[in-house]
Amino acid sequence: MSALLEVADLHLAFGGVKAVDGLSFDVGEAEIVSVIGPNGAGKTSAFNCITGFYRPTSGRITIGGADVTRMRTSAIAARGVSRTFQNVRLFGDLPVLDNVRAGTHLWLRQHVFDALLHTPRYRRTEQEATDEAHRWLDFVGLRGDRAGAARNLPYGEQRRVEIARALARRPQLLLLDEPAAGLNHGEKRELLDLIRRIRELGTGIVLIEHDMGLVMEVSERVVVLNFGKEIADGTPEQVRQDPAVIEAYLGSDDDEVSGDGGFGDSGFGDTGEEAVRADA
Ligand SMILES: Nc1ncnc2c1ncn2[C@@H]1O[C@H](COP(=O)(O)OP(=O)(O)O)[C@@H](O)[C@H]1O
Numbered sequence: 001m002s003a004l005l006e007v008a009d010l011h012l013a014f015g016g017v018k019a020v021d022g023l024s025f026d027v028g029e030a031e032i033v034s035v036i037g038p039n040g041a042g043k044t045s046a047f048n049c050i051t052g053f054y055r056p057t058s059g060r061i062t063i064g065g066a067d068v069t070r071m072r073t074s075a076i077a078a079r080g081v082s083r084t085f086q087n088v089r090l091f092g093d094l095p096v097l098d099n100v101r102a103g104t105h106l107w108l109r110q111h112v113f114d115a116l117l118h119t120p121r122y123r124r125t126e127q128e129a130t131d132e133a134h135r136w137l138d139f140v141g142l143r144g145d146r147a148g149a150a151r152n153l154p155y156g157e158q159r160r161v162e163i164a165r166a167l168a169r170r171p172q173l174l175l176l177d178e179p180a181a182g183l184n185h186g187e188k189r190e191l192l193d194l195i196r197r198i199r200e201l202g203t204g205i206v207l208i209e210h211d212m213g214l215v216m217e218v219s220e221r222v223v224v225l226n227f228g229k230e231i232a233d234g235t236p237e238q239v240r241q242d243p244a245v246i247e248a249y250l251g252s253d254d255d256e257v258s259g260d261g262g263f264g265d266s267g268f269g270d271t272g273e274e275a276v277r278a279d280a
């Protein structure tokens, strides 16, 4: 049986910059795989290739065994791939609810004539979209105002709205680009729980994340990128002890990755769970 997602020897170059330089990994159903590495390592570029936003220089990407390497974003989305962005991308002026309803349009199709004539079928479908959006907002635990403009929500809640919209597409594979960035400890703990509940739906998840406590606690496998190259791929335990990984992180000045400069303090060592559970 083929994996949900297979990435094989992916390369992406921008002029002289090798953003992704030989990345291979796969993700099964209900599996969580994290992609980590310093800023500029090529993590987001890999997501952009998987979603069809960038065309890889070489390599192969398959979804459920089907080659999607040269497919358009819309065709890849229709195959059940959904994502969130490193910098939250919502329709800021639109109500929270409408942002999530937008996700349902992938599978809840309106017919032009029904829409023009406002037929009972049109109204039923619109109601279904609204109900579905509320279900996903409940699922992500959004407590804020759903009728108000998305831009007025606190940042952590905007991130949840984005995840709800991605889930409203009913994806088989969900790509999360730094979902914990900007969240406080309590919010990170809730995110950990949310990611696990998404897996329970049977959804495969690829997680790009700098919070090592979160990564080590939630992932089945971890892929490590450094300057576009894959330097490790294994269980959290294997990766945390890998000399090449330790070297890449210790050799980095990147505050976001190394925290206050201490390898263990970043949550990468024995304190792994503390970063997520600090204020439990
Ligand atoms: N559209 C682009 N044009 C040119 N260079 C890019 C583009 N997108 C990313 N890069 C470069 O590719 C490298 C990897 O970037 P990125 O994938 O954003 O890294 P990460 O997400 O791991 O921080 C960086 O050197 C970045 O400057």
Ligand SMILES: [Mg+2]
Binding pocket: 043, 044, 045, 086
């Ligand atoms: Mg990135």
